[in-house]
Amino acid sequence: MNIGIPKEIKASEYRVALTPRAVKKLADMGNKVYVEKNAGINSGFKDIEYKESGATIVSSAKQLYNKSKLIVKVKEPQKHEYDLINKDHILFCYLHLAADKSLTKMLLNRGTTGISFETVQLPDGSLPLLVPMSRVAGTLSSHIASNMLHKDKGGLGKLICGLPGVKPAKVLIIGGGTVGLSACEAAIGLNAEVTVVDINTEKLSFFYNKFGGKVKTLPSYPDIIYRECKDADILIGAVLIPGSKAPKIIKKDYIKNMQKGSVFIDVAIDQGGSGETSRPTTHDDPIYTVNEVIHYCVTNIPSLVAVSSTKYLSNEILPYVEMIADGKHETHLPLKKGINTKNGKLLIEL
Numbered sequence: 001m002n003i004g005i006p007k008e009i010k011a012s013e014y015r016v017a018l019t020p021r022a023v024k025k026l027a028d029m030g031n032k033v034y035v036e037k038n039a040g041i042n043s044g045f046k047d048i049e050y051k052e053s054g055a056t057i058v059s060s061a062k063q064l065y066n067k068s069k070l071i072v073k074v075k076e077p078q079k080h081e082y083d084l085i086n087k088d089h090i091l092f093c094y095l096h097l098a099a100d101k102s103l104t105k106m107l108l109n110r111g112t113t114g115i116s117f118e119t120v121q122l123p124d125g126s127l128p129l130l131v132p133m134s135r136v137a138g139t140l141s142s143h144i145a146s147n148m149l150h151k152d153k154g155g156l157g158k159l160i161c162g163l164p165g166v167k168p169a170k171v172l173i174i175g176g177g178t179v180g181l182s183a184c185e186a187a188i189g190l191n192a193e194v195t196v197v198d199i200n201t202e203k204l205s206f207f208y209n210k211f212g213g214k215v216k217t218l219p220s221y222p223d224i225i226y227r228e229c230k231d232a233d234i235l236i237g238a239v240l241i242p243g244s245k246a247p248k249i250i251k252k253d254y255i256k257n258m259q260k261g262s263v264f265i266d267v268a269i270d271q272g273g274s275g276e277t278s279r280p281t282t283h284d285d286p287i288y289t290v291n292e293v294i295h296y297c298v299t300n301i302p303s304l305v306a307v308s309s310t311k312y313l314s315n316e317i318l319p320y321v322e323m324i325a326d327g328k329h330e331t332h333l334p335l336k337k338g339i340n341t342k343n344g345k346l347l348i349e350l
């Protein structure tokens with residue numbers, strides 16, 4: 001199959017979908033791989049490395065889309081890219097359609113096969129291609145929040161780990177999945193006081209068993225979240241209903257009730273956000289405040305560490321790219337779950 005790897009054009013997106021090593025494997029299998037000029041440069045991979053791996057470098061996105069059937073990229077196509085996409089393309093990337101009506105409409109109008117990383121699902125319900133970037137985003141969310149507590153960022157002026165005779169910062173994590181776990185591990189590593197809230201009691205048991213008394217676990221009820229938000233220094237939104245718009249469980253009132261200078265990182269913003277006060281931001285302008293609570297709602301957090309993220313993502317998606325190139329996406333059940341649009345039909349519930 002002809003496979004194209006474009007350069008990402010989303011604001012401050014430094015990742016690329018596949019490394020030269022992954023490209024070599026695809027080329028050795030008999031696929032023809034096209035890579036857009038400088039696609040890997042911000043992740044530490046030069047064009048020459050792709051060329052030596054068997055790829056053909058093309059100088060424009062237009063050429064790449066014209067020559068390729070399977071487009072493998074990281075983030076959802078941006079408006080500038082819409083005109084490049086047609087019915088014959090199979091698009092494999094993070095799509096997050098629940099948060100993007102215009103992209104959904106475009107894919108349906110074109111009749112494109114859109115397979116999203118985040119809805120590929122194993123029989124046990126897990127999401128193998130969401131997990132890698134959720135791990136990265138979860139870890140970073142605690143690090144970023146710790147930094148946002150500093151006075152120069154408009155934060156409370158608290159040191160996350162506390163000091164002898166001084167309490168550590170309180171981190172409240174809503175959603176104990178992959179993002180929640182990584183955020184929790186990082187926050188505990190920073191010596192913060194951590195509370196995890198989840199709607200699924202099995203998740204609460206998992207956290208209790210893994211961290212014992214080090215982490216407080218609570219069920220997801222509005223009054224509990226309201227109460228816990230009040231004295232949280234850091235609030236991390238990490239909920240997900242796979243494929244759907246994030247539930248807006250962090251209400252305006254809860255934010256109003258938080259301390260001035262506290263920090264809300266809404267990691268779930270790529271699915272529309274878990275807060276009523278959340279709106280997407282970029283790495284170039286990542287924060288805004290509501291009632292003097294700092295909001296950080298960047299939709300592509302893992303791009304901050306593009307060198308690490310690209311390697312991790314490429315390793316995880318490669319087996320699926322191989323299957324799609326072999327035409328197995330119609331029969332392989334986890335991949336079939338990833339198909340969001342096909343022949344003008346929407347195949348997931350938004």
Ligand SMILES: NC(=O)c1ccc[n+]([C@@H]2O[C@H](COP(=O)([O-])OP(=O)(O)OC[C@H]3O[C@@H](n4cnc5c(N)ncnc54)[C@H](O)[C@@H]3O)[C@@H](O)[C@H]2O)c1
Nearest residue numbers: 134137175176177178179198199220239240268299300301
């Ligand atoms: N902004 C970014 O750069 C970025 C990067 C990676 C992931 N994400 C997003 O982060 C979010 C979380 O991803 P994940 O991989 O951790 O998902 P996950 O499925 O592993 O975990 C989600 C958790 O939310 C819980 N949940 C659902 N509804 C809830 C509710 N009402 N109250 C409390 N808990 C609830 C679920 O039980 C589950 O434990 C997703 O929206 C994902 O797309 C964003």
